[in-house]
Amino acid sequence: MKRVIANGRVLDGDKLVKRDILIEDGLIKSIAPVIQADNGVDDVIDAHGHFVSPGLVDVHVHYRQPGQENKETIKTGSLAAAHGGFTTVCAMPNLKPAPDNPEHLKEIMKLNQKDGVVHIKQYATITTNREDDELVDFEALKRAGAFAFSNDGNGIQKSSTMYEAMQRAADLNMAIVEHVQDDDLTYGGVLNDGAAKRLHVKAMPWVSETAQAARDIELAQATGVHYHICHASSKHTVALIRAAKKAGIHVTAEVTPHHLLLSDEDIKEDNSYYKMNPPLRGEDDRQALIEGLLDGTIDMIATDHAPHTKADKDQPIATAAFGITGSETAFSTLYTTFVKTGRFTLAQLINWMAKKPADVFSMAGAGSLKIGQPADIAIFNLDEAHVIKESAYLSKGKNTPFTGRTVFGDTVMTLVDGQPVYKK
Structure with missing residues (x-):
């Protein structure tokens, strides 16, 4: 399966730069300013300018x-x-x-x-x-x-x-x-x-x-x-x-x-x-x-x-x-x-x-966005504030004093081996 994450921003050193990411069979195949979604692409995820991070x-x-x-x-x-x-x-x-x-x-x-x-x-x-x-x-x-x-x-x-x-x-x-x-x-x-x-x-x-x-x-x-x-x-x-x-x-x-x-x-x-x-x-x-x-x-x-x-x-x-x-x-x-x-x-x-x-801990394939590595990726919205709500927790545990805080950096989507496992 081929999937493109389009219109995201990735870290290049200390700077966020616009990049598209091509995922094929669970691996990162390409990272480029623009990747054309050709006929072989099964899915396009529009990141809307959000931060595309290593998982x-x-x-x-x-x-x-x-x-x-x-x-x-x-x-x-x-x-x-x-x-x-x-x-x-x-x-x-x-x-x-x-x-x-x-x-x-x-x-x-x-x-x-x-x-x-x-x-x-x-x-x-x-x-x-x-x-x-x-x-x-x-x-x-x-x-x-x-x-x-x-x-x-x-x-x-x-x-x-x-x-x-x-x-x-x-x-x-x-x-x-x-x-x-x-x-x-x-x-x-x-x-x-x-x-x-x-x-x-x-x-x-x-x-x-x-x-x-x-x-x-x-x-x-x-x-x-x-x-x-x-x-x-x-x-x-x-x-x-x-x-x-x-x-x-x-x-x-x-x-x-x-x-x-x-x-x-x-x-x-x-x-x-x-x-x-x-x-x-x-x-x-x-x-x-x-x-x-x-x-x-x-x-x-x-x-x-x-x-x-x-x-x-x-x-x-x-x-x-x-x-x-x-x-x-x-x-x-x-x-x-x-x-x-x-x-x-x-x-x-x-x-x-x-x-x-x-x-x-020598975890091969984790922690970075690199061609050839598993497409373990998180997409964060850095620009819009949101309130941490108990009703949004997926854990059984609600025991945190951070509920109610207004924060930036909400998770928009998380992909593991190129497959979405969380979507806001």
Whole structure:
């Protein structure tokens, strides 16, 4: 099948230029100022001057299936990703049963293939069921198709467990992707110090993240593993990552849209939609995360899309579930806050949300518009404002404080392998 995306604008360096794109059999065949829709073309998509982007890449989503389908399914989660302009996502392993052996992993990957409308890569766990110190069979899980290894949601508490996991992953040239949290230093806290004092709840100190990051960076240096830090939140963690990179340690890191857009000063009342783990930190931490992106300390933006039921969130912050959705609001909120104001360029944002995650994790064919590559494409309307509405979400999870915001960068269409999977 031949399809032309006509009258769109693509990035050429830092500039948007008019280009047409010819797609044939799911691949990009040509990118040119004008492509004539001859008799062999089956479909023409008029982009109306909108931004035609590489499909976005998210290395951190939670789809809850199997085990918690009331929160999200592979179908609803991947539809939400497509709504946000994402064409490749990496699904975390906190599932029931967890992908901690080849049989479980293969079953989940079959579900991903059957129900997903975008490309879904699947993490395997580091330990059995993510909850003890019994390491999984790394080699068997790699053969079964694991994308990388993570116990996301749980930090590895025992140093020897992490050390041995890194050794095994390094031997296989696989990444350890980790939620860095020393449970002994969280003290049962739910918010950063400032917001915790205002709302009279327990605080989760920044050191709970940074102390474990420091341990793991040293272990990464000792083992040579590719160690990736999930959702960095503290300026102290940013400083550690910066020093580790200067020392030549193979450490990469992500930051979430919510940690870039919000601080604990935004929590004015007991609203559980502002509760996530790690929690929103101080304004100085938020600025350090932004600077970390700009100077290359932090490699990419990842949503940590974490849907919950209304009952999970319809509670006080002290008892509500941790987590915020992100797939459907990430691009528009970041574009509006940072690109429209001149803090970031559009090229930088697309680098952090598409090209860099694909490069860091060697995802062939993802993250860029190139002839011969899969036609994974998102089309965004950068010029017209729209209001984020709960009724428009395709995720089962509605747990985000960004509902009601007026933003630019609405998704017009998303194509995966040249086929539209979302259309406004």
